[in-house]
Structure formats: structure tokens, C-alpha cells
Amino acid sequence: MGIFDFLFGKKETETLPQAKETKDMSMFCYQCEQAANGGCSVVGVCGKQPDVAALQDLLIYSLKGIAFWANKAREAGKKDQEIDRFMIDGLFATVTNVDFDANEISKLVNEAVRLRGKAKALAGDVDGEIPQAAQDWALPASIDEQVKLGELHGVKDYSVDDDIHSVREIITYGIKGYAAYADHAKILGSESDEIYAFTHKALAAQLDDSLDLMANVNLALEAGKINYATMELLNKAHTDAYGHPEPTPVQLGTKAGKAILVSGHDLKFLEELLKQTEGTGVNIYTHGEMLPAHGYPGLKKYAHLVGNFGGAWQDQHKEFQQFPGAIIFNTNCIQKPAESYKDRLFTWGLVQWPGVKHVDGWDFSEVIKKAQECDGFEDAPGQEILTGFGHNAILGVADKVIEAVKGGAIKHFFLVGGCDGAKPGRNYYTEFVEQAPADTVILTLACGKFRFNKMDLGDIGGIPRLLDVGQCNDAYSAIQVAVALANAFECEVNDLPLSMVLSWYEQKAVAILLTLLYLGIKDIKIGPSLPAFITPNVLNFLVENYNIGPISTAEEDLKQILGA
Structure with a gap:
């Protein structure tokens, strides 16, 4: 447990939340399986830079502050949709391979500080000690100063024993995981107050050092319960919108014509892109976790959803160079793009990469235009595989x-x-x-x-x-x-x-x-x-x-x- 050597800071109100000095103020992240040597400390294996890591740590710290007040408000029978939805977006933005843009994470931190104030006003007067994260600490205006502040509140910054801290981390990562599913469901118009309520309760509990190990273990299991409810919510949203998946052969070869490659998880995104490309001569290919989309009747009805190109996310550097069209990410899995395809790469939703064109909203005309400018494919039929066994x-x-x-x-x-x-x-x-x-x-x-x-x-x-x-x-x-x-x-x-x-x-x-x-x-x-x-x-x-x-x-x- 030698990596857990960083002590938590002062509890009283300060202009800025402070932690005790540490010998190592570089980044530390161990939330993914590929973390180097027990935790990335110089730069993320995923490509995450130290400034982004620090800002994401500050965002999580800020979300815990919101959660404290939002949970108190809910105990008093009060809630706020803007706060609830932002918590999900903020958490999802910190999942591995989602947002690598320091400027965009900084915007989320600024919004979190604003909503902390709104949540505090919603909760009103509360009894007892106010945790540091929930206090009225000021956010520096410059990103550089925000990064310094974030370095003080990373995963090494804790006041409980190693085992409680370990379970807290498990809870945090579980919540981040189901936040991704809740975001997809929300895009399809499905939300759950149960999910929002637990998110506030569980994150607020991480500010309560009086909770023992088993109390935290029980929260971790409850996070599993809420993830189950979230997956059920998303499943219903998918099947209500597109029907139940059915066994479907998927072509791994190519069809003559211009092309767009879609990587990610969001089915509503794919549907909107299919609608806008219908009749344009642009064919749509899935990549990675979008492969199962071919099994849904409401999506496979589009004749220009022609196949799947490539495999899993980690091979994109090689595979994307071979794709002669536009490429767009709609959820996590993006890697640092190579210059050979960066000019035809787009992001959407919470996915961001510095210097990559981001599409706001539902107008994909710029992506379609880029696809039409590219060479496109020739006919080269290949192997077929089956998907759709829901x-x-x-x-x-x-x-x-x-x-x-x-x-x-x-x-x-x-x-x-x-x-x-x-x-x-x-x-x-x-x-x-x-x-x-x-x-x-x-x-x-x-x-x-x-x-x-x-x-x-x-x-x-x-x-x-x-x-x-x-x-x-x-x-x-x-x-x-x-x-x-x-x-x-x-x-x-x-x-x-x-x-x-x-x-x-x-x-x-x-x-x-x-x-x-x-x-x-x-x-x-x-x-x-x-x-x-x-x-x-x-x-x-x-x-x-x-x-x-x-x-x-x-x-x-x-x-x-x-x-x-």
C-alpha cells in the first residue's frame, strides 16, 4: 500500500481548499487496467496529460461538494433537474478515453462551482460540520491555477485508512461507469430519480469519515444495484426506440461509395446520422462497441448501414489510417489521433480531443461534407459475423x-x-x-x-x-x-x-x-x-x-x- 502515502489537508474554511504538501505533485491515476506501475504518474497510458488529470480530479472533488448539498436537499424533499443531469455529465467526462481537452474540463469545473452554490441554496441551513469540498472555496480564473488546485485533490488525497479509501475508489469508478449508461438513456429521453438520488448520496458519503469499512462496502454493493437499474433503463430505452435485437449477419468487407465510420456506444447518435445521410450516397460503418447496432430492427432498416470496419478501440491508430472517409466518436474510446487522419476526425457529445473538430448538437452536415470529399471505398466483400443475440x-x-x-x-x-x-x-x-x-x-x-x-x-x-x-x-x-x-x-x-x-x-x-x-x-x-x-x-x-x-x-x- 505504499502508493497511499498522501495525507488529507485541513478541514476549516479557506479561500482555496488546501492539502498537506507532497513531495510529488505530478499526476496520479490508476482508474484503468493499463495504468503504468500501479498508477500513471508522468502521463496517462491513455494519452491523458497531467493538466487534464488534475482538472478531472478537481471536477470530481467539486462534484462531491455538489453531492453533499444535493443529498441534504433531497432529504428535505427538494431536487433540481439541472444539478442531477450535470452530475451524470461531469462524471462521464472523467471516464477513461472520453475528454482530453483541458479547456473543456475547466468549463465543467466552473459549472460545477456554480451548481454547488445552487445546490447549497436549495438545501438551505443544515446542521453539523460542512466538509471542505462543500464549502465556498473560490475557483481561480486561470486554468494554470486550477491545475495547481486540482493537484491537491487527487486520489492520494484522503484521510481514512487504505481499505476504506480503496472501497471509496471502487464506488467512485462504479458510479462513473453507470453515469455513461445513464447519459445514453437520458439522450433517448429516459431518466431515473433513483439513479440521481443514489449518485448524490454515495458521493456525499465519501466526505463522511465516520463511515466504517462495511458501510462503504454496502454502498459499493448498492452502486451495483443502481448500475443494474441503469442498464435496465437503457435496455428499455433502446428496445422501445429500435426494437429488440435479432440475430443479424454483419459484413466486414466494404461497399463502393463514400463512407463515415462511427465509433462509440450511442444509438440515438447513430440513428440521427443515418437519417441525415440517407440518399446522400454516403455509407455508414460501425466500429468497436457500435457493432451491435446492426441487430436492432430500427437501425438495420437503413440500407446504407453497410457493415463494421475494424475491431476494438486500441487498434484505431492502424485501422483509421486505412479508412478513406470521415470518422466520428460519440462516446469514450478515443486515442490521440495520428496526423494522417486527424483532419477527417470528429467528436460529439462529451468526447473531446484538443485540435479535433467537435460537433455540437445534431447537425452532422460538416461530417457528411468531409466524407464526400474523401475517396471512399471500392466493393470488397468480406467475412460476415453474427450479432444481435440479446x-x-x-x-x-x-x-x-x-x-x-x-x-x-x-x-x-x-x-x-x-x-x-x-x-x-x-x-x-x-x-x-x-x-x-x-x-x-x-x-x-x-x-x-x-x-x-x-x-x-x-x-x-x-x-x-x-x-x-x-x-x-x-x-x-x-x-x-x-x-x-x-x-x-x-x-x-x-x-x-x-x-x-x-x-x-x-x-x-x-x-x-x-x-x-x-x-x-x-x-x-x-x-x-x-x-x-x-x-x-x-x-x-x-x-x-x-x-x-x-x-x-x-x-x-x-x-x-x-x-x-
């Missing part, structure tokens, strides 16, 4: 699945999914799927599937052995399948012939893991490495109560799971 599609053939299990044709189910990344060790997931016996079925979701989704694993009695459930938020669908199977076999989910082998990269994976723990699911294997923000004692708690463990080798893990 819970509605799988449960539609549940009788066949149940019969195959009872008859011994299907011996085991594996959920092999999660985030992909560039760090060594992720070939494990490819090897695991390759070595899984022919009488097993692989459920997969999120961008981790790009490690193996081009494999032909065949079928079992007409049931494909590889079922692409969808995006990371479609963990909700996978859970519904597990629950339905458990009901059919009159047993608990943990008693099913089902094993979860997960890969993580960023905060949405943390949120999903908390959901699985909240649901009491055990024996989860996770990799390629364990989070740096989990202390040994917290890890021991997870092992003892949930039998969660790190991956080893594909061969050994398969032997252990199947009892071979």
Missing part, C-alpha cells in the same frame, strides 16, 4: 437451449466478455475460446469479443456456439438469460453450468462487476490484471465472500472450471 432473441429459443442442456448436448456456458485493451495478456481470452470444448457455448459482449468474434465455432443443434449479446451495458441481457435458465432448472444462478470469465479496462467494467456482486454471483474470473486500487484486504474480502479470482492460463482455468 436476451429476447436467446429466450425465444429457450426451449431448444434447455433441451440441449438436459440432453447433454450443451455441457457448459461461458460468458467471456468485457473490455479489450493493448496491454499484454489479453491473448488469454482468444485462447480460452479456442480451447473451450465443442459442447460448450460462449456468450460474449463488449469490445473484448473482437479477440475472437471472427472465429467459426460451429453450432450445437442449430444454436450457434458463439452468441454476441451486445455492448457492455448489455450485461443486463446476459443476466436475464442466466436468471431465465436458473428459473427453468429450478436452481440458483450460481448452480448453473455457467462461468464468467471477464476482462476489464475502464470504469464501466467496474460498475458491471459491482452489479454481479450485488446479485450474489460467485466464482468470477477477472483479468488480465487486478485493479491497482484494490488493497490486499479488500481483495481478500472479495475472495472469501465471492470466490472472485484472477485468470491464470486458458488451459488451467478450463480444467479447473470443468473439473477435467
